[in-house]
Amino acid sequence: MAKQHLREAYNHIKEDSPKNALKVRGAIVAATLDIPAQPYRHPVDKYKVNNDGNSFRAWKQFQGI
Numbered sequence: 001m002a003k004q005h006l007r008e009a010y011n012h013i014k015e016d017s018p019k020n021a022l023k024v025r026g027a028i029v030a031a032t033l034d035i036p037a038q039p040y041r042h043p044v045d046k047y048k049v050n051n052d053g054n055s056f057r058a059w060k061q062f063q064g065i
Contacts, residue, residue, distance in 0.1 A: 006028060006029075009024070009025075027061060031059070042058060044056070044057060
C-alpha cells in the first residue's frame with residue numbers, strides 16, 4: 001500500500017514538475033531506508049487510532065506540502 005501511495009504522489013507532482021517529483025520521491029525513499037537502523041528516532045504517531053506506541057511512528061519530510 002505504501003508503494004502505491006508513493007507512486008500516486010509521484011505521478012501527481014510529476015504533472016506539474018517532473019524534476020520536483022524525482023526530488024520528493026528520492027527524499028522519501030532515502031528517509032525510509034534509515035528506519036531499520038533507528039526505528040525509534042521519530043515520535044509515536046499521535047493521530048493513529050489504537051497505536052500501541054511501538055508500531056506506528058510519524059515524521060514530516062516536507063513543510064508546506
